[in-house]
Amino acid sequence: MKPDWDKLATEFEGADKVLIADADCTGAGKPLCEKFGVRGYPTLKVFAEGDEEGEDYKGGRDLAALKKFAAELGPGCSVDNPEVCSTEQKE
Numbered sequence: 001m002k003p004d005w006d007k008l009a010t011e012f013e014g015a016d017k018v019l020i021a022d023a024d025c026t027g028a029g030k031p032l033c034e035k036f037g038v039r040g041y042p043t044l045k046v047f048a049e050g051d052e053e054g055e056d057y058k059g060g061r062d063l064a065a066l067k068k069f070a071a072e073l074g075p076g077c078s079v080d081n082p083e084v085c086s087t088e089q090k091e
Helices: 002-011 030-035 063-071
Strands: none
Touching: 002 063
């Protein structure tokens, strides 16, 4: 999975709404991994803007699935962000 993850990071480098990053949970990143409850590897976490805890990513792990998921990331519908809401959500 690591080669696909690295390709994904390269493709989204400089993106406004998506950051692809990794941490070495056996090295310097160990405190970060402990903070977010990472126990198995690889573990993928998704953080929406303002999310302090993150959610586990359960989707596909090949480059195509990761790219599709990352491309769909962005601000969600909310009172503070109504322009991305559908008509049904606005009602």
